[in-house]
Amino acid sequence: MINSQTRNKKDQKQDLTKNQKIVLDLLRSSGEPLKAYSILDSLKKEGLKSPLQIYRALDKLVELGRIHKIESKNSFIVCSNSNCASNTIFTICERCDKVKELKNNNLAESMGQLIDKYGQDVSRYNLEFYALCKNCKSN
Secondary structure, eight states, X not given: OOOHHHHHHHHHXXXXXXXXXXXXXXXXXHOSOBOHHXXXXXXXXXXXXXXXXXXXXXXXXXXXXXXXXXXXXXXXXXOSSSOOOSOEEEEEETXXXXXXXXXXXXXXXHHHHHHHHTTOOOSOOEEEEEEOOHHHHHO
């Protein structure tokens, strides 16, 4: 029996347009956050020549939870936590710019409690913590 999460993931993959698939594949293969114009430059050979084509694909992929926007870097990275469409937490190395997506239910729960305390309705959040990664810390 296929659970609904698995089915939704498959449905989302099938629903991607050609441009969305191309952009997603590039982000997957890069292994690092990319800016929209870097994506455009890399995909001109694939027939994507307009910034609008890239931004539409990126917007939809973010909406589907397939990728995330790193707001402080104005760049995009593939979701590493099973297509989470809203609340994201990242660490960004101050020295090498390596980005790691975190999944921490305790932190997410604490954020929810803090938001509830102030009576606000938050639709999503994107937390970015700057630190030194293990590699940079040891060097």
